[in-house]
Amino acid sequence: MSRDDPYAHAALVAERVVREHDITALKVDPIALANKLGIEVVAKPASSGGVSGMLIRFENQFGIAYATHIDNPGFRGFSIAHELGHYFLPGHIDAVFADGNIHESRPGFNSADKYEIEADHFAAWLLMPDALFSSALRRAGEGLAAVEQLAAICETSLTATAIWYAQCSHDPVAIIVSTGQRIDYCFMSKTLTEFKGLDWIRKNYPLPGGSPTHVLSAQPDSIRRADRNDGTSNLQDWFGGPLSIEISEDAIGLGSYGKTLTVLYGIELPDENEPEEDEGLIIESWTPRFRR
Numbered sequence: 001m002s003r004d005d006p007y008a009h010a011a012l013v014a015e016r017v018v019r020e021h022d023i024t025a026l027k028v029d030p031i032a033l034a035n036k037l038g039i040e041v042v043a044k045p046a047s048s049g050g051v052s053g054m055l056i057r058f059e060n061q062f063g064i065a066y067a068t069h070i071d072n073p074g075f076r077g078f079s080i081a082h083e084l085g086h087y088f089l090p091g092h093i094d095a096v097f098a099d100g101n102i103h104e105s106r107p108g109f110n111s112a113d114k115y116e117i118e119a120d121h122f123a124a125w126l127l128m129p130d131a132l133f134s135s136a137l138r139r140a141g142e143g144l145a146a147v148e149q150l151a152a153i154c155e156t157s158l159t160a161t162a163i164w165y166a167q168c169s170h171d172p173v174a175i176i177v178s179t180g181q182r183i184d185y186c187f188m189s190k191t192l193t194e195f196k197g198l199d200w201i202r203k204n205y206p207l208p209g210g211s212p213t214h215v216l217s218a219q220p221d222s223i224r225r226a227d228r229n230d231g232t233s234n235l236q237d238w239f240g241g242p243l244s245i246e247i248s249e250d251a252i253g254l255g256s257y258g259k260t261l262t263v264l265y266g267i268e269l270p271d272e273n274e275p276e277e278d279e280g281l282i283i284e285s286w287t288p289r290f291r292r
């Protein structure tokens with residue numbers, strides 16, 4: 001996982017919390033952690049739309065309220081973990097309570113607010129700690145099936161788990177979230193990012209025509225029913241570049257969100273560091289054989 005990202009600090013804080021609170025197995029229970037800290041966690045009726053959770057301060061006491069308009073344990077857990085992020089991350093308490101004693105959070109990795117993004121990263125690291133998630137990932141296989149299995153183990157949303165799968169995987173993989181026929185965002189694994197010649201997928205790019213995701217996204221009812229469409233597509237159709245190879249593509253509708261999640265995997269990249277065969281022979285013949 002990338003330590004040089006701008007939110008690495010959130011990772012370090014989450015790792016410290018995991019260590020100090022003896023969290024040694026998945027799933028991580030953010031309500032139990034909050035209660036251990038003396039923070040009461042309550043459900044909040046769906047009065048203000050778009051709010052996923054709230055951190056409330058009363059003198060030196062804190063409380064967390066989570067939204068119930070999306071009835072999903074993954075959404076609930078992430079919302080609570082996000083509020084714990086504001087509690088643990090340096091500078092957050094002053095920032096989020098600058099205008100009063102109630103902070104309202106809105107979900108999503110694409111929020112523009114620095115503190116919201118940092119709390120989201122903390123939440124992901126808390127619920128999917130590096131060592132525990134990576135060892136579960138090694139057993140989970142690949143593609144959407146792996147993401148689903150990890151989401152069930154961590155009790156995290158499919159989207160958050162997919163993003164973490166792409167961040168942690170040592171294989172060349174990518175995950176894409178789209179709305180209709182347009183791409184919202186894409187996360188690529190380190191191996192895929194470092195492969196030369198690929199284009200970055202940008203917001204609002206159209207989905208590649210005829211890809212399993214494109215076919216699925218053309219049917220809004222299928223998206224609502226969380227149908228899936230697994231198949232193959234071409235690396236070039238997604239990322240441009242010089243390499244025309246068949247890859248595996250799994251797509252699933254994200255239900256009421258009207259969005260589609262895509263997992264690209266089974267991408268067999270040529271080894272860029274591998275010397276040409278002739279070059280190898282030259283190097284071999286020029287290496288002094290001191291040990292022979």
Ligand SMILES: [Zn+2]
Nearest residue numbers: 104105116119
């Ligand atoms: Zn927040």
